[in-house]
């Protein structure tokens with residue numbers, strides 16, 4: 298079994314990288330952000346709770362996230378392994394996770410603040426359903442319109458450079474204890490996340506001793522795509538090296554509710 302946790306600040310591409318690991322390796326991507334977004338767009342009780350928090354400008358708390366993960370893990374559909382994204386969020390949760398699951402590795406995506414800012418400030422949010430997009434690597438099919446509900450896309454009020462600085466500070470403060478705990482007991486691989494999507498994926502696999510994807514090799518060799526290429530925005534067809542068309546599930550910064 299292959300059991301991993303992926304850690305990285307918003308804008309580091311961790312959702313995209315985690316998803317890519319599941320494409321050919323028989324493991325499940327367990328993303329807090331995806332679970333919350335699914336619940337929001339399917340009007341579940343949990344989704345309503347998340348909406349209320351977002352409407353009040355509050356964050357989804359660590360306890361709620363922990364219960365979401367606990368219930369997701371209890372489905373046991375990950376017989377061959379998983380990559381968890383968006384959890385643990387603090388030292389106590391990291392200890393709990395280590396006791397419950399025997400991790401094989403922790404992927405720590407590292408990116409300097411100025412690059413994170415460039416990426417995060419390209420984010421857009423659906424004013425109607427709360428799904429989020431990124432003008433760099435998960436563009437909506439129609440400009441300024443949500444793929445899911447047609448709502449208008451807006452910039453989040455709290456996506457200002459000042460607010461982002463504060464969030465990055467908080468991320469680093471909360472995450473460092475998690476990384477420290479994992480470093481003591483588990484295999485932490487630190488990855489330079491500034492490179493292109495394919496290169497980052499290949500680096501993760503090399504450092505974890507996982508087989509490389511043929512596609513990654515080929516793509517990296519031919520176009521060196523970095524995920525910032527512009528897209529034609531006409532349909533949801535997947536093009537290798539791009540993540541467009543799955544804006545609400547492929548983004549990297551969880552859920553628009555923890556940040």
Ligand SMILES: [Zn+2]
Pocket residue numbers: 423424425426427428443444445446447448
């Ligand atoms: Zn929408």
